[in-house]
Amino acid sequence: MKMQLNGVTLQSIIGLFCVSQLVQGEANPVGLKQIDFQFPVLERAATKTPFPDWLTAFTGLKEWPGLDPPYIPLDFINFDGIPDYEPYDQNHCNLVPRESCSFDCHHCIGHDDVYTCSKLSQTFDDGPSPSTTKLLDQLEHKSTFFNLGINIVQHPEIYHRMQREGHLIGSHTWSHAYLPNISNEKIIAQIEWSIWAMNATGSHTPKWFRPPYGGIDDRVRAITRQFGLQAVLWDHDTFDWSLLLNNSPTTEQEILQNVVNWNKSKTGLILEHDSTEKTVDLAIKINQLIGDDQSTVSQCVGGIDYIKEFLS
Numbered sequence: 001m002k003m004q005l006n007g008v009t010l011q012s013i014i015g016l017f018c019v020s021q022l023v024q025g026e027a028n029p030v031g032l033k034q035i036d037f038q039f040p041v042l043e044r045a046a047t048k049t050p051f052p053d054w055l056t057a058f059t060g061l062k063e064w065p066g067l068d069p070p071y072i073p074l075d076f077i078n079f080d081g082i083p084d085y086e087p088y089d090q091n092h093c094n095l096v097p098r099e100s101c102s103f104d105c106h107h108c109i110g111h112d113d114v115y116t117c118s119k120l121s122q123t124f125d126d127g128p129s130p131s132t133t134k135l136l137d138q139l140e141h142k143s144t145f146f147n148l149g150i151n152i153v154q155h156p157e158i159y160h161r162m163q164r165e166g167h168l169i170g171s172h173t174w175s176h177a178y179l180p181n182i183s184n185e186k187i188i189a190q191i192e193w194s195i196w197a198m199n200a201t202g203s204h205t206p207k208w209f210r211p212p213y214g215g216i217d218d219r220v221r222a223i224t225r226q227f228g229l230q231a232v233l234w235d236h237d238t239f240d241w242s243l244l245l246n247n248s249p250t251t252e253q254e255i256l257q258n259v260v261n262w263n264k265s266k267t268g269l270i271l272e273h274d275s276t277e278k279t280v281d282l283a284i285k286i287n288q289l290i291g292d293d294q295s296t297v298s299q300c301v302g303g304i305d306y307i308k309e310f311l312s
C-alpha cells in the first residue's frame with residue numbers, strides 16, 4: 001500500500017534540474033559558519049490548522065506534535081537504499097566523510113540539488129511568523145518561502161495569504177532539526193509531518209525542500225528523494241540572523257554591500273529569514289536594492305511548483 005493523502009497517492013517525481021559541481025563558498029563574516037538561524041519559538045496563535053480526520057486515521061493521533069514529532073512508518077520508504085553514515089553533530093565536520101557529499105561541511109552539491117538561479121532571487125526560511133505579513137505587504141514579485149510545519153499549523157492564515165498571493169512554498173522540515181545528526185526514522189518524521197502540515201493547511205504536497213542549517217548529505221538526500229522532494233540550497237548567504245546577536249560580527253551595511261556585489265552578476269539564490277522583524281526589515285531593503293525582477297525556485301529551474309495540488 002502506498003501512502004494516501006486526501007485520497008491521492010503520493011508518488012516520487014524525478015527532478016528536472018541537475019548540477020554536478022561544487023558551489024563557491026561565500027566570504028563569511030568573521031566567526032560565522034554557513035548555517036542559518038536558530039529555530040524561533042513563536043507564541044501560540046489563537047487559531048491553528050485543524051488536525052484532519054484522514055491524518056487521525058493514518059497516524060492514530062488527534063493533534064499536531066511538538067518539537068519532536070513521532071515517526072509514522074510509510075510503506076513506500078525503502079531503507080535498503082539509504083547509506084549508513086554515522087550521524088554527526090553540526091560542529092564536527094572533521095568526522096564527516098567526503099563521500100557523504102555534505103553541503104554544510106564541504107559545500108558538496110548533489111546531482112539534483114538546486115543552489116543557484118539565472119536571476120538573482122531572494123528566498124525566505126523559518127516562517128510563517130507574525131513578521132511574514134510585513135514582508136508580504138512589500139513584495140511585488142513572486143518569491144519562495146521554506147516553511148516549518150510546526151509554524152504552518154500555528155499560522156494557517158499567514159500561510160493562506162502566501163498561497164493566495166502566488167508565492168511558492170517549500171518544506172523546511174517540521175521543527176528545524178539538523179538532519180545529519182538524527183536517525184533515518186527521525187528524518188522521516190521531520191519530513192512527513194512537514195508535508196502533512198502543508199497538505200492540511202494548503203491542500204498541496206511540496207516539491208522543494210530546504211534543509212535547516214544547510215544540513216544535507218547523501219543519507220538525508222536518499223530519504224528526501226523518496227518523498228519526491230528536491231533540495232534547494234543557496235550560493236549567497238546574507239547571515240541576516242547574525243544581526244540578532246549581541247556583538248554581531250557583521251553589520252546591516254556590510255550585508256547590503258554584499259547584495260550590491262551579488263547584483264552585479266544578476267544571478268544566484270539568496271538565503272534570508274522571515275522569522276523576525278529585524279530580518280524582515282532587512283529583506284525589504286534587499287528587495288529595494290535588487291528590484292522585483294526575481295524568480296521563484298521553480299521558475300529558476302523550469303520545474304513544477306508542487307507535486308500535487310488538491311481541491312480544498
Ligand SMILES: [Zn+2]
Pocket residue numbers: 036037125126172176212213
Ligand atoms: Zn532555517
